[in-house]
Each structure stands twice: as C-alpha cells, then as structure tokens.
Amino acid sequence: MKFAYRFSNLLGTVYRCGNLNFTHDGNSVISPVGNRVTVFDLKNNRSNTLPLATKYNIKCVGLSPDGRLAIIVDEGGAALLVSLVCRSVLHHFHFKGSVHSVSFSPDGRKFVVTKGNIAQMYHAPGKKREFNAFVLDKTYFGPYDETTCIDWTDDSKCFVVGSKDMSTWVFGAERWDNLIYYALSGHKDAIVACFFESNSLDLYSLSQDGALCVWQCDTPPKGLRLKAPRGWKADILQREKEEEEDEEEGDRETTIRGKTTPAEQERVGKVKYSRLAKYFLNKEGDFNNLTSAAYHKKTHLLVTGFASGIFHLHELPEFNLIHSLSISDQRVASVAINSSGDWIAFGCSGMGQLLVWEWQSESYVLKQQGHFNSMVALAYSPDGQYIVTGGDDGKVKVWNTLSGFCFVTLTEHSSGVTGVTFTTTGHVIVTSSLDGTVRAFDLHRYRNFRTFTSPRPTQFSCVAVDSSGEIVSAGAQDSFEIFVWSMQTGRLLDVLSGHEGPVSGLCFNPMKSILASASWDKTVRLWDMFDSWRTKETLTLTSDALAVTFRPDGAELAVATLNSQITFWDPENAVQVGSIEGRHDLKTGRKELDKITAKHSAKGKAFTTLCYSADGQSILAGGMSKFVCLYHVREQILVKRFELSCNLSLDAMEEFLNRRKMTEFGNLALIDQDAGEENGVAVPLPGVRKGDMSSRHFKPEIRVTSLRFSPTGRCWAATSTEGLLIFSLDAQMLFDPFELDTSVTPGRIREALRQREFTRAILMAFRLNEKKLAQEALEAVPQNEIEVVSTSLPELYVVKVLEFLAASFEESRHLEFYLIWTQKLLMSHGQRLKSRAGQLLPVVQFLQKGLQRHLDDVSKLCDWNRFNIQYVLALSKQRGMKRTLEPVDTEEDSDASDEDSLHLLRAAGEEEEEEMLI
Structure with missing residues (x-):
C-alpha cells in the first residue's frame, strides 16, 4: 500500500500527432500525446491523461456522437475501445493495417475506417455487453491510392471518402437503388478533407494544393430509395405481403418495402453531381500546402491550416474570408471545431503545440506548448504545488500540479538547461545552462533578477542552492571547477578546485551548509561552506560518479556510479554504510540497429539520477531505460520497478533481436518508409517512387533524465522522452487496515x-x-x-x-x-x-x-470583492456630488443610482461565484 504508486498524469507534452477532437459538450479537447490521450478541460482549467497506453504512437481518434465512447488507433493498426465515462478500455481490436481516419455516423450506429485504398464500415458497439464489439458490415472499394478522410451526412445515409489519387468517392451506407457509389474528380493533388453540407448531399472537397471544389447534388437525402431485395429475401417479403393482403383486403399497397414500380423507376433517375465553383486558398505559391481542415455545418465556417503555420477562416458557400492568422512557423497538423462553433483547436506536431482559439473575440482560450527537445531536469516546489522543468531547447517551464498546465515559460537561456532547483521559500528558481550562465528567476514577477557568470566562459552541468537560499553553486563540465555565488549580491564568492574530471552532480546538506560534489574522477568531495571553503572529506569510489543526493534529514549520502552501483555513505564519518548492485535491475533496452540482445549490451546500464523518498526510507533510481527502480535503503532490496512507457515508436524499447527485420541486405530499420515525405509533402525525384532514399528518420531513444519525490510524499515525477510523468499513490483503494482486530466494525x-x-x-x-x-x-x-x-x-x-x-x-x-x-x-x-x-x-x-x-483562492476573492466595493462606493460618491450640484426634481434619480450600485454589487458577486466554481 505504501508503494502503490500509479500513473496519474502526463505533463510537458500537449500534442504529438494524430487528430484533435472536441467532446460532445464542446468544453474539452481530446489530444493524442504519443501513445497516450490527454483530455484538456477548458471550462475547469484542468488537464488529465487517461490511464491507458497503446503500443505505438496514436494515429487517429474517433469519438462517438454522445461522447461516451472513443476508438483509439495506433500506427500499427491496433485499436482500443475506450469508455470516457469510466476511463477504462472496453475492447481490443486489430485492423490488420495502417488506419488513416475513423469516423462515427451521426446516429451512432456505425463507424467507418479508412485503411489503404478501401473504406470499411463496422457496426458501432452498443450499450449492452458484447463478445465482439467490432463487427464488419461492408467493405467499399474504389480509390486507387490511400484514403485520407471521411465525412457523414446528417441522416447517416451516406458518407464521403477522399483519397490521395485526387478523387472523392460518395458511398451509400445502405443499399440505395439510385446511389451505390459516385466518384468526383477535378482536383490536381491529394484530397485533404471533404465535407457534406447540413441536411444535404451537397459537398465540399479540398486538396493539398489549396483548391476547394463546391459540388451540388440534384437529389435531396429523402430522394434516396432502398434497393429492392432479390432471391430468398424477396420471396419472404412477397409471402408476408400476401398474408397482409389476405387479412386487409381493403387497403392494398402497390409496393413492398424498398421496391418501386417500373414507372417510378423511370421517373426518378440516378443521383448526379455537378461542380458549382472552384476556389483557391493558397495565395503564397507551391510551398504552402494545405495540411488540415475542419468545417462547422451549422455556422458554415471552414477552417483551413497550412504547412507554413497559417490558418484561414472562410464562410461557405460564398467563400468570404473572415480571418487569417499565423500561429507558428510549423505545419498545422490537425484542426477541430467545437459543437457551438466558437472555439477552434489547432495542433502543431513539429513544435508540440496545442492552441484553442476563440475566433469571434480573437483571443486564446488555451495556449500550451511542451519542450521542443527532451526535458533534462525537474524540481518540486517546497509545498509540492509546482514543478519546474528545464529542457535542451533552453526553456524553463513551471507547471501547476493540480491543473496540469504550464503557467509561465522563461526563455532567457540561449542554450540547453542542465539543472533546475527551488529555494526553500519556493519563490525563486535557480537554473544552470550550457550557455555559461546561472540564472535566478522571481516567481512573483516572472523575471530574471540575477545572472551569475564565471570569470572565463564555461559550461555548467549542475546547480544547487543551500537551505538558507543565500549560497548558489554550480559545477563546470569543462574546467572541472565549482563556482560559488552570493544570492544577495550576485558576486562570485569562491571557485572550488580539486576535481580532475567533469562535475556531474551537486547537492547541499538540508541541515548544514555542506556541499557534496560528484565527479567523473571517481570521487565525491564534501565542502564546508562556513570553514574557508575547504574540502572537509573526500570519498573515494570504484567508478565514475554520475549522481549524488542527500537524505532529507542530511544523515546519509547516496552516490550512483558508472558500474551500476548505488553506494550509501555516512557524511559525518566518511564511512560507507551500504551498497546496491543494480546491473540487472535497470534492464536497458536494445536499440533498433544493435545486433545483440539487451542483456549482453554493456551500454547504459548505470543509474544517472537518484532521489530519496520524503521519509528517507526508500530511494528512486533511473537511467537510460524505460524502468525506474524503487529500493529500500536499509534492507538494500528492490521493492518495485515502474515501467514508464510501453511505446514501441521509441528506440531502445525492445529486449530481444527481431529476426524478421533482418534481411540479406541488412536491417530494415535502415530504410525509412516515410522518407519520401517532408512535412507531409511528397518529395519527387526522377526515377524514384518512394522519394529520397538517402534521408533518414529520427527515432527518439527512451531515457529517464531526472527523478524527484514530492515533498508531501504522495507522488513522484520523472522527466523522460515521453514527457513529465507523474505517479501518485492510488486513491481508489479504500480498505487499508491499521492495527485492526475483530472488535472494530x-x-x-x-x-x-x-x-x-x-x-x-x-x-x-x-x-x-x-x-x-x-x-x-x-x-x-x-x-x-x-x-x-x-x-x-x-x-x-x-x-x-x-x-x-x-x-x-x-x-x-x-x-x-x-x-x-x-x-x-x-x-x-x-x-x-x-x-x-x-x-x-x-x-x-x-x-x-x-x-x-x-489561501491563494480566498485572498484573490477578498481582493476582488474589496476592489469592487471601493469602485461602487466611489461611483456612488461621485453621483452624490453631482446630485448636490444639480437640483433634483424627483426621487427617481436617487432610486436609479441606488439600483445601479446594487446591480454592480450583484454582478460582482456573480462573477466571484463563477470564479470560485471554476
């Protein structure tokens, strides 16, 4: 029970790839983040990651019309049927191929999947418990290339499918007599999106070159006729009809269900489409390709996103430009509109950015972006409310653990951040960077108020602040020195020399002003900050030191070394009190191009980050692996091993060699199947079908760069390739007895x-x-x-x-x-x-x-009320002065002023209630 930590949330990454969806009420955005799904509640300002994961990155998400079910499909074609109400997986299915898009019908009875050059229609899972929730109904053929998009009519009678072969296909969801399939051509590039008009068979199609075609149908949806049954079905229907005619001789019908007379078939012909207009969205040349689009049928609003980061808002069918804005310099990968048509969500996979834009007021409802490169360091605030992270992109972000949102991004560093820490007050963040600076940020005003530098340029690899918040120290990885500054004055106090290798870690004793420094020279040195900066002790290790940390009470020191050991020391007597051998516990994975299994690989089997639990009885250790190990310090045993990710889209995840990928020409991983696409745009080369085979894809490697326990002891966080993962104690367990006997009921x-x-x-x-x-x-x-x-x-x-x-x-x-x-x-x-x-x-x-x-919530509320009351009093005093200067004929003016004051007070109170509810 004490170690029942479970995955609770994912921070630091808000969007990776796939399509965005709004929930049924329009208040939340469902965003795929790698192999997980995060729900951003825009009304209550919360983000929550569902406790489920796929084996590969998520390719597409289909949401049911009532918002209760979701179908999540990964890049390998494996699908999960998820209940968004109870947040659990209901069914597993595999589509046996790469799926591009999933769409439920508006009535919720069926859904269509585009796979390869076909579209498959399945019966949607019902509310009853089923043995097989996915039952294939029909398979539709027609396109010659991969299918890309789906849209349904409002009555669920037909759906349209776009393809990369520049054609758009209209299929009937049932066996219609006058519409089986219909192919529309006229584009010169791959179809990106296609949409039906509201309560009509008219549709719009958009291609990658920015062309919009408007298609008009000569038949309304009610004009579709069911095809007359044949064979044994027709005999059964005919027999039923004869029995009805025998019972009711007075009323005779001329047709059976779905069957029309030859005269009616001559009067009503086949469905025909004609192109009304063709518009061009792309005004900036061939390099700005259309990448995504969304259409809101009630408001006739078309949103289009481009590879240059620009999006347009048009009103159809007149094609009036409402708005145009550039949100980034990366391609807009996905666009979604909520049910009311007020909010538009944009996802940029290149920058990991998620935006929700309110187009009428031209303001952001949500603007979140993760670290562009991997995270390197993290630190908890002393009260556990905030987490600060630093990344290789030089940014420092502060996250709220309750809401899951980043509320400030600090961009003063010009190179990768290597270390972050809070002072004991929790109001100051100190960071170190490879740009040769150590910076202190104020969390009240969000500004850089101190910048610490060294006499000659050096790259800092770690940073530490003592318990008083007055002494700041940073270790250099090129000059092997430790620099000490004063927080109060910003002056360099001393330079500590003695290490013969790069300084890999620094840590202050929480109870004393003693600094521990770990280095690659196989030593850990203890420096006394009050005794002329002298070396108090030198601890000799058997291998290079990679991480060092003090126990919360300062009575023990833990060091991780390159030979996969964790050694524990008594800092007072400089005596080793224990060690843990973790060579076989970390279980590093095999890289894609390795020719041996992970067990026989000697690379990366050392712990690179350590963290004591809040009570000091356990220690967390992580490294270049998907596992994090939790050890009991006194017993020196492995208590639990946490798996951070099961995403096979990352490198170094598999343990054994996959013989199926080994051919006579080498490893299949050396050949990138998607090398012919650059930012989603095919790169044509003469004589090459798949594009430029010389380009290589980048597959990020799984690793844990930093671990920290929350000061409350209820949760711990890890920065990894997936993002900032938070594991907390399972709150679902109710029964946890304590000194229980039979008399307690x-x-x-x-x-x-x-x-x-x-x-x-x-x-x-x-x-x-x-x-x-x-x-x-x-x-x-x-x-x-x-x-x-x-x-x-x-x-x-x-x-x-x-x-x-x-x-x-x-x-x-x-x-x-x-x-x-x-x-x-x-x-x-x-x-x-x-x-x-x-x-x-x-x-x-x-x-x-x-x-x-x-305290923060109540103080804000009190300040808000106080300022509102002051405003109302000042307003009433001003009107009272006017009343004394001007003679008042009747009492209506005074009553009106009192009513205005009461109205203002009531409005302020209602705003406060809404803020408290949020």
Missing part, C-alpha cells in the same frame, strides 16, 4: 458516535482506515469539543488524523471546521511531535500545500 463506530464517545469512535475509524468512516467520525464531533477530543488522542493516531486532514483540504468545502481540527492538534501535540520532525515533514508539507492553495 462500522457498526461499533456508529454506536460509539451515538453514545457521544468521540475519541473511541475516531480511534476505531482510523484503525479500520476507511475514508468515509473517518470523515463521518471527525465531522460528528461538535466544534466546542474538538479541543478536548484532540488532546485525548494518542500520538500515533495524531499523525494519521493530520494525514487525513491534509487530504481533505484538497476536496472538502468544510474549510473552517478542518482548520480548527488542525490548529487544536498542532497546539496540543506540537511539543511531543518535535522529536519525530524528520518523519512528520512530508505530512506537514502536505498540510501546507492544501492550506496555501486555499
């Missing part, structure tokens, strides 16, 4: 509450350790008796109650009641708990996190 607890024996009821509830019962027992205590009950609780149960109160602050609305409980417990047991300060530190920080969040 829910009935006994409620009986004690009825007899007003509150202390006994609370003790039994926390021994049973079920959240609902503990909440019931605590909330049953009258407010005037809280102090008496809190003093009578044993010290062991005080910690349990404080943990429960800290968790309740994040959910409950009984703020004052739980604040009184917290105050009385700390006042009555504070002196006795001081002896266990190290163990209680995570609980206190968990409490502080909840209280700080409420």
Whole structure:
C-alpha cells in the first residue's frame, strides 16, 4: 500500500500527432500525446491523461456522437475501445493495417475506417455487453491510392471518402437503388478533407494544393430509395405481403418495402453531381500546402491550416474570408471545431503545440506548448504545488500540479538547461545552462533578477542552492571547477578546485551548509561552506560518479556510479554504510540497429539520477531505460520497478533481436518508409517512387533524465522522452487496515458516535482506515469539543488524523471546521511531535500545500470583492456630488443610482461565484 504508486498524469507534452477532437459538450479537447490521450478541460482549467497506453504512437481518434465512447488507433493498426465515462478500455481490436481516419455516423450506429485504398464500415458497439464489439458490415472499394478522410451526412445515409489519387468517392451506407457509389474528380493533388453540407448531399472537397471544389447534388437525402431485395429475401417479403393482403383486403399497397414500380423507376433517375465553383486558398505559391481542415455545418465556417503555420477562416458557400492568422512557423497538423462553433483547436506536431482559439473575440482560450527537445531536469516546489522543468531547447517551464498546465515559460537561456532547483521559500528558481550562465528567476514577477557568470566562459552541468537560499553553486563540465555565488549580491564568492574530471552532480546538506560534489574522477568531495571553503572529506569510489543526493534529514549520502552501483555513505564519518548492485535491475533496452540482445549490451546500464523518498526510507533510481527502480535503503532490496512507457515508436524499447527485420541486405530499420515525405509533402525525384532514399528518420531513444519525490510524499515525477510523468499513490483503494482486530466494525463506530464517545469512535475509524468512516467520525464531533477530543488522542493516531486532514483540504468545502481540527492538534501535540520532525515533514508539507492553495483562492476573492466595493462606493460618491450640484426634481434619480450600485454589487458577486466554481 505504501508503494502503490500509479500513473496519474502526463505533463510537458500537449500534442504529438494524430487528430484533435472536441467532446460532445464542446468544453474539452481530446489530444493524442504519443501513445497516450490527454483530455484538456477548458471550462475547469484542468488537464488529465487517461490511464491507458497503446503500443505505438496514436494515429487517429474517433469519438462517438454522445461522447461516451472513443476508438483509439495506433500506427500499427491496433485499436482500443475506450469508455470516457469510466476511463477504462472496453475492447481490443486489430485492423490488420495502417488506419488513416475513423469516423462515427451521426446516429451512432456505425463507424467507418479508412485503411489503404478501401473504406470499411463496422457496426458501432452498443450499450449492452458484447463478445465482439467490432463487427464488419461492408467493405467499399474504389480509390486507387490511400484514403485520407471521411465525412457523414446528417441522416447517416451516406458518407464521403477522399483519397490521395485526387478523387472523392460518395458511398451509400445502405443499399440505395439510385446511389451505390459516385466518384468526383477535378482536383490536381491529394484530397485533404471533404465535407457534406447540413441536411444535404451537397459537398465540399479540398486538396493539398489549396483548391476547394463546391459540388451540388440534384437529389435531396429523402430522394434516396432502398434497393429492392432479390432471391430468398424477396420471396419472404412477397409471402408476408400476401398474408397482409389476405387479412386487409381493403387497403392494398402497390409496393413492398424498398421496391418501386417500373414507372417510378423511370421517373426518378440516378443521383448526379455537378461542380458549382472552384476556389483557391493558397495565395503564397507551391510551398504552402494545405495540411488540415475542419468545417462547422451549422455556422458554415471552414477552417483551413497550412504547412507554413497559417490558418484561414472562410464562410461557405460564398467563400468570404473572415480571418487569417499565423500561429507558428510549423505545419498545422490537425484542426477541430467545437459543437457551438466558437472555439477552434489547432495542433502543431513539429513544435508540440496545442492552441484553442476563440475566433469571434480573437483571443486564446488555451495556449500550451511542451519542450521542443527532451526535458533534462525537474524540481518540486517546497509545498509540492509546482514543478519546474528545464529542457535542451533552453526553456524553463513551471507547471501547476493540480491543473496540469504550464503557467509561465522563461526563455532567457540561449542554450540547453542542465539543472533546475527551488529555494526553500519556493519563490525563486535557480537554473544552470550550457550557455555559461546561472540564472535566478522571481516567481512573483516572472523575471530574471540575477545572472551569475564565471570569470572565463564555461559550461555548467549542475546547480544547487543551500537551505538558507543565500549560497548558489554550480559545477563546470569543462574546467572541472565549482563556482560559488552570493544570492544577495550576485558576486562570485569562491571557485572550488580539486576535481580532475567533469562535475556531474551537486547537492547541499538540508541541515548544514555542506556541499557534496560528484565527479567523473571517481570521487565525491564534501565542502564546508562556513570553514574557508575547504574540502572537509573526500570519498573515494570504484567508478565514475554520475549522481549524488542527500537524505532529507542530511544523515546519509547516496552516490550512483558508472558500474551500476548505488553506494550509501555516512557524511559525518566518511564511512560507507551500504551498497546496491543494480546491473540487472535497470534492464536497458536494445536499440533498433544493435545486433545483440539487451542483456549482453554493456551500454547504459548505470543509474544517472537518484532521489530519496520524503521519509528517507526508500530511494528512486533511473537511467537510460524505460524502468525506474524503487529500493529500500536499509534492507538494500528492490521493492518495485515502474515501467514508464510501453511505446514501441521509441528506440531502445525492445529486449530481444527481431529476426524478421533482418534481411540479406541488412536491417530494415535502415530504410525509412516515410522518407519520401517532408512535412507531409511528397518529395519527387526522377526515377524514384518512394522519394529520397538517402534521408533518414529520427527515432527518439527512451531515457529517464531526472527523478524527484514530492515533498508531501504522495507522488513522484520523472522527466523522460515521453514527457513529465507523474505517479501518485492510488486513491481508489479504500480498505487499508491499521492495527485492526475483530472488535472494530462500522457498526461499533456508529454506536460509539451515538453514545457521544468521540475519541473511541475516531480511534476505531482510523484503525479500520476507511475514508468515509473517518470523515463521518471527525465531522460528528461538535466544534466546542474538538479541543478536548484532540488532546485525548494518542500520538500515533495524531499523525494519521493530520494525514487525513491534509487530504481533505484538497476536496472538502468544510474549510473552517478542518482548520480548527488542525490548529487544536498542532497546539496540543506540537511539543511531543518535535522529536519525530524528520518523519512528520512530508505530512506537514502536505498540510501546507492544501492550506496555501486555499489561501491563494480566498485572498484573490477578498481582493476582488474589496476592489469592487471601493469602485461602487466611489461611483456612488461621485453621483452624490453631482446630485448636490444639480437640483433634483424627483426621487427617481436617487432610486436609479441606488439600483445601479446594487446591480454592480450583484454582478460582482456573480462573477466571484463563477470564479470560485471554476
């Protein structure tokens, strides 16, 4: 139970590839992020990643009309049927090929999948439990090249499919007599999107060269006739018709279902299409290709995205330009419009950017972007509310752990960031970079207020700040020196020399001003910051040191070395107290071009990052692997191994050699199948069908660059190739007993509450350790008796109650009641708990996190109300002065002014309520 950490959220990446979707209510965006799916709740300002993953990167997502089900298909053709209500996988299926798009019919009964040069229609899964949720209904042939897009009519009778062979095909979802299939041509490039008009068979088609064709149909949707059945079906229908005629001799029908007379068949011909107009969206030449489009049928709004990062808004069918804007210099990979037509979502896969644009007010609803390159370092704020990350792109981003959004990006560094850390106050971020600077950022004003440099240019590989926040140190990887600055003055205090190799890690003792530095020269040096910067101790290692960290109480030091060992040292006596051999625990993967298995590979089997848990009993270790190992320090055993990713689109994921990829000409991985496309645009070469075979694709390698435990001990975070992964304790488990015996039952607890024996009821509830019962027992205590009950609780149960109160602050609305409980417990047991300060530190920080969040919300609310009241008073005073200068004939003016003031107050109150709800 203590180590039941599960994946809870993915930060740092907001969009990778695939198509964007809005939910049924239009308030959330569903975005594929690698092999996971993230839901961005725009109304409540939250982002949440679904607890599921595919084997490869997600190619397309199809959403049911009611918004309850989603079909997620990866690049390999494997599909997951996901319930968005319970956030779980309902069914697995494989389409046996690469799927380009998935679309549900508007009535939710069927869905169409485009695969290769065919379109397959399946019966959509129903609300009942089914053995096979995907039943193939029909397969439609026609296009000669790969199919690209799908759209349905509003009545679900027909659908249209676009293809790379420059043709658009209209298919009937049922066996219509006057429409089986219809091919439309007229474009000179691959079809990117095609859309039906509302309640009509008229449609629009857009090609990659920016051409828009408007097609008009001479038949309304009601003019489609079902094809008359043949064979045994016709005999059964004829027999049923004769029986009905025998029973009802008066009313005789001339046709059976789906069958028309020859005269009617002559009057009503086949469906015909004619091209009304052709428009051109591309005004900037051949290099600005159309890459994505979306159409809102109710408002007739067409949104088109281009390879240059520009998007256009047009009104159809008149083709009036409403708006044009450039959002980036990368191609717009996906576009989606919500149900009301107010918000437009754009995804740029090249920059990992996700934007939601409100086109009427011309403002951003959401603007998020991950690190352009991989993340390198992370740090938790002291209260656990924020996470700061640094990347190879030189950017520093601060993320809110509750909402999952980045709220500030700091771009002062001109090269890759190598280290980030918070000061103990939590208001200052210190970062080191390869550009030769160490910078301090203020989180109140979001500015760089200190820049620390060295006398001669050097590249900094790590950074550390002492517990007072006054001393800043950074290690150099080229001059092998450690530089020490003063935060207050910004001056260089000293340069610590002694290492004979690059400095790989720095860490301050949390309780003393002692700095530990790890280097590739196989030593860890301890420097005393108060004793003339001298080397206090030198710890000799058996291999190169890669990472170093202190235990939260400062009584132990852990070092990771190149020979896959973690050694533990007593910093006071410079004595090694233990070691862990992790050579076979990390399990590095085999790269795509390696000719041996991962077990026999000697590369990358060392831990490169370490982190102690909040209580200091466990340690997390990670490296160039998809696994993170959790060890128990005292027992020196592997407690649990967490798998961060199962995405085979990343390199170094497989363990064994795949013989099917080995041919007589070499490894198939050397040949890139998609090398003929550059930014989604085919590169034509004379005599080559697949494009330029000399170009190579880039496959990122899985690795863990940094690990940190939250100060509250409830979760830990890891920066990896996938992004910023957060694992938290599983909150779904209800039953976690503590010193339980047979006399403790829910009935006994409620009986004690009825007899007003509150202390006994609370003790039994926390021994049973079920959240609902503990909440019931605590909330049953009258407010005037809280102090008496809190003093009578044993010290062991005080910690349990404080943990429960800290968790309740994040959910409950009984703020004052739980604040009184917290105050009385700390006042009555504070002196006795001081002896266990190290163990209680995570609980206190968990409490502080909840209280700080409420303080921020309430202070904003109070300031807002105070300013509104001041404004209303100033306005009424101004009108009162006017009233004294001008004679008032009647009392209507004064009543009107009072009503205006009341109206302003009421409006301010309503805004505040809305803000609190959000």
